[in-house]
Amino acid sequence: MPTNMDGVYFTYIEEPWCKKVDIWENEIPISGKEAESLPRVFPFGDYNIKELLKDI
Secondary structure: OOOOOOOOOEEEEEOOEEEEEOOOOOEEEEOHHHHHOOOEOOOOOHHHHHHHHOOO
């Protein structure tokens, strides 16, 4: 499992703005084009997130 999570971002769209968020919930405004390149945030629990990170 990775130990360095810098540079891991997810996106959510809060009309009319797009934002990316890191695992510490820091939000950064981004363009719609950049938002399309990032995975969407879903309300997963700890288990789900760990399972997703196994493949990184």
